Amino acid sequence: MSVLRGLTQPVDVLSFEFAKEFMENAATAVSYLNGIGMNEFTVAFGENDFFSVDGWLNGHLLVDAISRHEEQWLWGDLYARSPMRTTAQKSLRAAT
Numbered sequence: 001m002s003v004l005r006g007l008t009q010p011v012d013v014l015s016f017e018f019a020k021e022f023m024e025n026a027a028t029a030v031s032y033l034n035g036i037g038m039n040e041f042t043v044a045f046g047e048n049d050f051f052s053v054d055g056w057l058n059g060h061l062l063v064d065a066i067s068r069h070e071e072q073w074l075w076g077d078l079y080a081r082s083p084m085r086t087t088a089q090k091s092l093r094a095a096t
Contacts, residue, residue, distance in 0.1 A: 004029055010037040010082035020074040023067050030059035030078070038080040045076040056081065 004016070014033075018026040030041065040056035043066065053062070059080070066074065 001025065001029060001032070004032055007033075007036055013079060013081045014038070015077045015079045018066070018075060018078050020066065020069065020072065023063065026066075026078060027060075027063045030063050030080075033080045034059055038082045040081050040083050042079050043076055044079070045074060048076070051079070052076070056083075 016026075016029060033039070033041075039059060041059040041062045042051045042053055042056050043062060044050065045052045053065075062078070
């Protein structure tokens with residue numbers, strides 16, 4: 001969490017590992033990232049090279065879904081992005 005607290009504004013995309021037994025830490029990270037404008041999230045369970053849910057979701061809904069998942073030892077990577085930065089980048093690319 002100390003690394004994430006070093007961010008004071010959104011970045012394009014970031015990821016961090018989570019383990020279900022430490023979901024409180026992941027929920028704290030999601031709340032912090034929401035506070036700086038990174039409010040779209042997705043997840044890849046285990047060592048998958050693909051996202052485990054369709055699309056990008058509200059972080060709190062995603063954390064809740066993971067917490068309720070039946071798998072006790074669930075782990076993987078949470079990804080966060082800022083929709084504003086993504087939209088701005090698309091607009092910039094379209095203008096060039």
